[in-house]
Amino acid sequence: MRTRRRSLGLGQIELAELADVSGRFVRSLEQNKATVRLDKLTAVLDALGLELRAEPRGASAHEAARRSRADGGAGCR
Template sequence: MASTNEIIRFVKTRRRQLGLTQKELADRAGVGLRFIRDLEQGKQSVRLDKVNQVLAMFGHRTGPVRVEDRDEL
């Protein structure tokens, strides 16, 4: 399953880069701590608007991406 979603890895990585805890990110993004957890844990059925709130913290948002152009590490 690896990076089920690019978004999960992106959030995890960025958050740590900024030295934020899950709680700090949650507060800043205006979502619950539990949401950040679920998200970083790979929960796929999260709400799009909440994801966007979090991505906004990193100057990003959700968008359509070609499946071929996946993040190869």
């Protein structure tokens, strides 16, 4: 999130104001706080133009295997 915030030219306080959360909350997110309120997290993500998605566990491994089969097993390029 920090990278996205910076790429948009926003400071932590500016982002907090856009998302209607505290600057402390934004700092906590960027410091990888273990627990956060989902409503506040989604407000920050919305302000950054990002979304939270849930995928079945192992989905990324499954996708990688499928891509590998599709390109003849060449792996990552």
